Amino acid sequence: MTGERASSTTTETEILKRYLREAHEALLWKLDGLSEYDVRRPMTQTGTNLLGLLKHVASVETDYLGQVLGREQEQLPWMADDAEPNADMYATAEESREWVVDFYRRAAARAEAAIDELGLDAPGHVPWWGGASRDTTVRRLVVHMIAEISRHAGQADIVREAIDGSAGLLPGNSNLPESGQAWWTGYRDRLLEIADGFRLEERAR
Template sequence: MNATTDPATTGSPAVTGERAELISALDKHRALLLQTAESLTESQARTASTVSALTIASLLKHVADTEEQWFRFAVEGAVAFEGGHGSEVDWNAIAAEDAWADVDWEDTRFVLAEHETLPHLRARVDQVAARTEEVLRTADLDSAHELPAAPWFEPGASWSVRRVAIHMLAEISQHAGHADIVREAIDGAKTMG
């Protein structure tokens, strides 16, 4: 998706200003992430080539899932996090008791299912990007929702649609950097260097 899309060919009005900048920046960093997967085999895309467990494929999955959830939050509020990753854990009790070592919870956000092939993951990133662009084209950027209870969020804090977009820009950029390192360790290819 491109913020300078011609409305005559897409049926959507062109966006300008802050909205266009947010959409364009997200597109650019998603493209850098997707570029790390170019010309890889399925095996290479699932290779943890560094001391980390991260793979190119798992990063694509995580970014798509995370972006989808955060932009659902931007529109619907904290309900977007119900039943999702970590929702079964009482984070407030753990934080209050300083019982982090006792948490019986596994982070499965980067675990790939058999059907999550590179074509599937690329299509998913594009599908989520289209929904994000739709939200950024139409939503009130100042509209805000209270964040769900979690030890990493300030109690009672709210995030606007704009803040969600900025958060996702940071998230995508960070993971594009991770993917670049993973890719370089696979075959020496560099996306950003």
């Protein structure tokens, strides 16, 4: 757990909820202080953008900890079989930033409610998973979502740094060395020098 150890009395449910919550927060704060343009701007050749990452995570979480568990959920037309490819990976012009963030928070709240109300051992059925693994539990679904959100939080780290140079784990806990720009420039140059050495070796082969 970030910044502190779990006590011997911490339950498995509390631990999983803590990691789930921290993953949510790590992704969400990457939008802080950015313009409407920057949160929507595609920063990779495959169109990765910050607001789209939130919409995607909220959509997946709504499915896994809603539909899969037979719980009431919002209708997500962008997740339907006939939706255009990647419709869950960006916000349309009609979908405001505030709406996407609120959708993300609602999905997170519903996920925690499912854990609290059903318990980790409650069964679920994932029709799009193959074989025997389709029949699963809330526990596995929560672990799956922690992995899913954390993966996209890592994408958001790179996207945000590419937009304005901001980096770090969470507000108040950057998890990075507290060094000036000169140190970071020297650090990057040192890594580039190491990489260049291998490039020269590869060319010489």
